[in-house]
Amino acid sequence: GAGVSQSPSNKVTEKGKDVELRCDPISGHTALYWYRQSLGQGLEFLIYFQGNSAPDKSGLPSDRFSAERTGGSVSTLTIQRTQQEDSAVYLCASSHRGINYGYTFGSGTRLTVV
Amino acid sequence: AQKITQTQPGMFVQEKEAVTLDCTYDTSDQSYGLFWYKQPSSGEMIFLIYQGSYDEQNATEGRYSLNFQKARKSANLVISASQLGDSAMYFCAMREGRSGGSNYKLTFGKGTLLTVNP
16 A cells, blocks of 8 residues: 555553554565554654564563564554553554665554553 | 653744754764654654765755754754644654664654644
């Protein structure tokens, strides 16, 4: 597609339930990133995928968070046993590899845990 | 230590005036890229401007320019002729290059909320 597509755009879930967030990057972008943005805050790095390399999971806040990227394209971020502090906007971005390439962001998934 | 510091949580500017949003960064790499993004209330992240560490000239994109002072490690965003639609959160970010491979992830500052007054 022309841009980075994220779904769902909004998700309300009950505490303790699992959720899956999906990201479809720009075709040809080898790098894919997940960030989290809590209300009024900056962007917190979660995880990075680059081609067939092992992902950089250094930003995942707990073992309840996991992500995969299938076939070097679509990525799914899974949060198990959601907690209220997981409420945030989850942003996905993709880019070419290299320092002079910025990200193209998706419009995000707003997750609310009640 | 913070890699990207934006010291202005909020800024106000009158419509049609220029405004400078501050950003300082910290890196030991020689090769890096600096970016500014705009995030309006709708939440989307919009790329504005890029400056490479080896670029000798300041980057410009329309009403946006980046005042790059390498020795001071600052990369301030200048918006000329402010418009009401410029009201948004602005994030400075850096992408570092390292030998031996790196994830090249963008590190973001905490942002500056710009309000343009009519």
